[in-house]
Amino acid sequence: MTTPNNLVYERPEGFTDTPTHYCPGCTHGVAHRLIAEVLKDMNLLDRTIGVAPVGCSVFAYNYFDTDFVEAPHGRAPAMATGIKRVLPDRIVFTYQGDGDLASIGMGEIVHAAARGENLTVIFLNNANFGMTGGQMAPTTLPGMKTTSSPLGRDVETQGFPIRMAEMLSTLDGVGYCVRRSLHDPKNIRLAKKAIRTAFETQARGLGFSMVELLSTCPTNWGMTPVDSLKFVEQHMVPFYPLGDYKVAAGVAQIKV
Numbered sequence: 001m002t003t004p005n006n007l008v009y010e011r012p013e014g015f016t017d018t019p020t021h022y023c024p025g026c027t028h029g030v031a032h033r034l035i036a037e038v039l040k041d042m043n044l045l046d047r048t049i050g051v052a053p054v055g056c057s058v059f060a061y062n063y064f065d066t067d068f069v070e071a072p073h074g075r076a077p078a079m080a081t082g083i084k085r086v087l088p089d090r091i092v093f094t095y096q097g098d099g100d101l102a103s104i105g106m107g108e109i110v111h112a113a114a115r116g117e118n119l120t121v122i123f124l125n126n127a128n129f130g131m132t133g134g135q136m137a138p139t140t141l142p143g144m145k146t147t148s149s150p151l152g153r154d155v156e157t158q159g160f161p162i163r164m165a166e167m168l169s170t171l172d173g174v175g176y177c178v179r180r181s182l183h184d185p186k187n188i189r190l191a192k193k194a195i196r197t198a199f200e201t202q203a204r205g206l207g208f209s210m211v212e213l214l215s216t217c218p219t220n221w222g223m224t225p226v227d228s229l230k231f232v233e234q235h236m237v238p239f240y241p242l243g244d245y246k247v248a249a250g251v252a253q254i255k256v
Contacts, residue, residue, distance in 0.1 A: 012033060012036040012037050012040060013036075013040050013045070013065070014035070014036030014037065014039050014040045014045050014064060014065050014066065015032070015033075015036050015063055015064065015065060016062065016063060016064070016065050018062045018063055020063070021059055022056070023217075023218060023219040024218070024225055025216060025218040025224070025225025025226075025228055025229075026056075026130075026215070026216060026217065026218065026219075027124075027182040027183075027213075027215045027216045028056055028057070028124060028215065030182045030188060031095075031122065031124060031182060031191075031213055031215065032060065032063055032064070034188070034191055034192045034195050035064070035093075035095070035122060035195060036063075036064060036065075037192065038192060038195050038196045038199060039066065039091075039199070041196070042196070042199060042200075042203070044091050044199065044203075045065060045066055046066075047089065047090050047091055048066040048067065048090065048091040048092075048093070049066070049067045049068070049069065049083055049087070049090050049091070049092050049093075050064055050066055050067070050068040050069075050092075050093055050094070050095060051068070051069055051070075051071050051076040051079050051080045051083070051092070051093070051094045051095070052068060052069070052070050052071065052076070052094075052095055053070070053071040053072065053073055053074060053075060053076040053094070053096055053100050053105070054070075054071075054072065054073035054074075054100065054131070055073065055096070055097040055099060055100040055129075055130070055131045056097050056124070056126075056130040056131045057095045057096060057097055057100070057124065058070065058131070060095050069083070071094075073100060073104050073105070074100050074101070074103070074104035074105025074106075074108055075105065075108055076094035076095075076096055076100070076101075076105065076108070077094060077105065077108040077109050077111075077112035077117070077119075077121065078108050078112070079094075080092045080093070080094050080112070080117070080119045081112055081115075081117045081119065084117060084118060084119050088118075091120070091199060091202060091203065092119045092120070092202075093119065093120040093121065093122060093199070093202075094119070094120075094121045094122070095122045095124075096109075096121060096122070096123055096124070097123075097124050097125075097126070097129075097130060097131070098123070098124065098125045098126065098127065098128075098137045098138065098139040098164075099128070099129035099130070099131075099132070099135075099137045099138075101121070101123050101164065102137065102138040102139055102162055102164055103129075103137060103138050106138075109121065109164075109168070110167075110168070110171075112208060113168045113171045113173055113174050113208045113210070114171045114172070114173050115173055115208075116172070116173025116174070116175075116207045116208050117173070117207075117208050118202055118205055118206075118207060118208070119202060119208065119209075120198045120199055120201070120202045120209045120210070120211075121208075121209070121210040121211070122195065122198075122210075122211055122213065123164065123210055123211065123212045123213065124213050124215045125139050125164070125212055125213065125214050125215060125236075125240065126139075126214075126215040126216060126217040126220075127139045127140050127141055127144060127161075127217070127236065128140055128146050128217055128220050128221075130217050130220055133147050133220070134146050134147045134217070134219075134220030134221075135147050135148040136148045136149040136153055136158065138161060138162045139161050139162065139164075139240075140153050140161060141153065141161060141235060141236070141239055142155050142160065142161065142239075146220070147220075161239065163240060164210075164212060165177050165178065165179040165210070165212045165240075165245045166245055168210060168245075168246075169245035169246035171208075173207055173208050174207060174208045174209075174210070174246050174248075175201050175206040175207030175208060175209055175246075175248040175250070175251050176197060176198055176201040176206070176207075176208075176209040176210070176246065176247055176248065176251045177208075177209070177210050177212075177244075177245045177246040178194050178197075178198075178210075178211055178212070178243065178244045178245060178246075178247075179211075179212040179213075179214070179240060179241070179242050179243060179245065180194050180211060180212070180213055180214070180242060181213065181214040181232060181233075181236075181237060181242055182213055182214065182215055182216070182232075183214065183216070183229045183230075183232040183233050183237075184229070184233070187242070190242075191211070191213055193256050194211045195211055196256040197209075197251065197254055197256050198210070198211050200251075200254045200256065201251050201254070204250065204254070206248060206250045206251050207248065209251075212240075214232050214236045214237065214240060214242075215232075216228035216229060216231070216232055
């Protein structure tokens with residue numbers, strides 16, 4: 001909707017009229033909007049089923065005007081696999097945080113990708129367990145302070161962060177695996193295109209697809225929303241390079 005002097009954004013048709021529970025400055029809301037807009041643009045709202053596991057994303061089913069189910073912590077890929085196999089004509093996606101996907105759900109995501117399950121994963125990486133108090137996650141940066149690593153992550157005793165997009169891209173069942181970010185308008189636009197490509201990959205039966213999105217967590221990081229965006233740009237992007245990690249031959253032909 002436009003007015004003579006400015007552009008006004010309305011709630012996407014893929015959203016319900018529900019106040020958000022996310023903290024101010026959290027980019028989960030941005031990711032939600034992009035997904036809702038893509039599903040509307042692709043005319044998929046009536047045939048989409050989302051899976052929301054425990055974590056910051058657990059209330060996603062309140063916001064999307066599509067069918068949704070809740071999964072136990074880390075088990076969204078397993079539930080999505082069952083749904084997609086029983087209802088192969090539906091578009092099935094999981095919406096997962098890094099604590100959920102890369103920690104307790106590591107086995108689930110790896111094997112779903114290895115099997116080439118024809119579903120889509122939207123993976124929010126904010127480098128901590130956002131819902132449960134900001135503990136260290138598999139994605140926490142070296143030296144980064146969290147409630148369970150108050151002196152900073154020590155790689156000698158706590159290991160190195162796991163780069164999920166790079167790791168999953170090595171599996172034969174993966175058709176599309178990329179990393180984008182939500183820290184500025186340019187990267188948000190690129191993220192939307194990637195989400196569209198991921199859903200197109202599934203719609204065309206080209207295998208497992210995942211879009212990793214670098215996201216903010218101002219509350220647990222102890223930062224203002226603006227400073228958290230700068231943190232993503234200055235610290236997360238260098239450690240988690242943005243880019244396409246696997247684009248299968250059929251997917252490369254998709255134009256969005």
